[in-house]
Amino acid sequence: GQQVMQIPQYQHVQEGEDFTTYCNSSTTLSNIQWYKQRPGGHPVFLIQLVKSGEVKKQKRLTFQFGEAKKNSSLHITATQTTDVGTYFCAENTGNQFYFGTGTSLTVIP
Amino acid sequence: EAGVAQSPRYKIIEKRQSVAFWCNPISGHATLYWYQQILGQGPKLLIQFQNNGVVDDSQLPKDRFSAERLKGVDSTLKIQPAKLEDSAVYLCASSLSGRHTEAFFGQGTRLTVV
Numbered sequence: 001g002q003q004v005m006q007i008p009q010y011q012h013v014q015e016g017e018d019f020t021t022y023c024n025s026s027t028t029l030s031n032i033q034w035y036k037q038r039p040g041g042h043p044v045f046l047i048q049l050v051k052s053g054e055v056k057k058q059k060r061l062t063f064q065f066g067e068a069k070k071n072s073s074l075h076i077t078a079t080q081t082t083d084v085g086t087y088f089c090a091e092n093t094g095n096q097f098y099f100g101t102g103t104s105l106t107v108i109p
Numbered sequence: 110e111a112g113v114a115q116s117p118r119y120k121i122i123e124k125r126q127s128v129a130f131w132c133n134p135i136s137g138h139a140t141l142y143w144y145q146q147i148l149g150q151g152p153k154l155l156i157q158f159q160n161n162g163v164v165d166d167s168q169l170p171k172d173r174f175s176a177e178r179l180k181g182v183d184s185t186l187k188i189q190p191a192k193l194e195d196s197a198v199y200l201c202a203s204s205l206s207g208r209h210t211e212a213f214f215g216q217g218t219r220l221t222v223v
Contacts, residue, residue, distance in 0.1 A: 033211060035212075042214040042215065042216055043200075043212075043214050044214070045212065048209065048211060050209060088151055088152070090212075092208050092209065092210060092212070094206075094207055094208030095157075095164050095208075096154070096157070096164075097142060097157060099144075099151040099154075100151055101150070101151050102150070104149075
């Protein structure tokens with residue numbers, strides 16, 4: 001199945017610093033979804049992007065979909081300890097629903 | 110709205126034994142997924158059902174793993190015989206049909222094979 005790569009794999013930030021994770025695909029994506037998984041928890045849906053160049057915001061989180069629909073990013077401004085977890089991107093084609101490799105975020109108080 | 114239900118939450122078995130997991134999706138969700146998540150990795154899709162039909166099972170190790178969704182509602186995933194490398198969290202998720210739908214996950218079953 002298609003593999004969506006995410007970088008970095010791990011990120012440690014000081015509380016209050018910004019954080020960005022990137023999702024890259026070798027093929028055009030029909031959509032990109034972002035999920036957050038807290039330690040010991042299960043993935044929880046955050047947002048979906050469908051249109052080329054689309055940008056969506058949720059409070060301190062900004063999500064972007066690339067113009068070529070082959071990459072996406074999630075940016076968190078001024079991280080808080082509640083942001084700790086692993087962030088996954090995923091593509092749902094209707095017939096396949098594959099997750100990226102994930103970025104694990106640690107926030108140091 | 111009730112979420113995706115999974116049982117058991119935890120299971121410890123010896124290698125070569127068999128094990129089964131159960132999942133009840135959100136009511137009305139036609140699509141059901143089973144994922145395997147090994148510690149530190151992303152969820153790996155094992156099988157995807159649309160109602161009671163299989164849409165994608167390309168990553169299911171069919172020599173030891175099987176899954177069914179006979180009435181198009183709840184589903185079971187079985188491993189027989191288990192290997193040490195099957196130790197993982199098995200996540201069930203469901204969604205409405207279509208490609209722009211989000212997945213709702215259950216709490217997962219943590220399997221340890223010793």
